Amino acid sequence: MAELQLDKIDLAILKLLQGQGKLSNQELAEKVGLSASPCSRRVKAMEESGYIAGYATLLSAEHFNLSLTAYVQVRLEKHSQAILDSFEDKITQYDEVQECCLLTGSDADYQLKVLIADMKEFKTFLLEKLTTDPHISGVKSSFVLKQVKSKTSIPLPTQLP
Structure with missing residues (x-):
């Protein structure tokens, strides 16, 4: 598998997910200026390449x-x-x-x-x-x-x- 090369949109997605992990794919896509399908593909690619290590809920x-x-x-x-x-x-x-x-x-x-x-x-x-x-x-x-x-x-x- 080729190394994933991040672009500005990928960085924007990662920044948003770090701060607001409960964003739906639709909300995320709107915030970065994409339609839902390409946004979902980008997130999946970043998960598969290891840029996104996992998801968690932070408890008080x-x-x-x-x-x-x-x-x-x-x-x-x-x-x-x-x-x-x-x-x-x-x-x-x-x-x-x-x-x-x-x-x-x-x-x-x-x-x-x-x-x-x-x-x-x-x-x-x-x-x-x-x-x-x-x-x-x-x-x-x-x-x-x-x-x-x-x-x-x-x-x-x-x-x-």
Whole structure:
């Protein structure tokens, strides 16, 4: 399959879908100046080529009483592939963990974003789940006082090559 070359209309479609994922194909087509069929074909092509990775509904954490966000830096005792893989396998099973990133340039090996109800639940997560891993040599937690910016969209180019 040939690499899909995006044009200005494709970028407009992607920008609209990132901000308003519930737009119907007809609404999307009208906003970018196409008829429904060509718009639908473009979206399908971008899905098939991987530009559109998927669709999701963003839920309000506060409506589910998830009011505490913590960033947890984790340091492992060793850096063998088996230990890294084991840690990553465990972390993917914890629903509280929203993100897990392997780091460089830091004292920590991983940074976790944890979303949880309160400090009591965080204590349970920390002591009964996370730190039960025998390969963890240190944990440092920071708590969000105020979220200044949060977005799910990625920056798109303003000009094409």
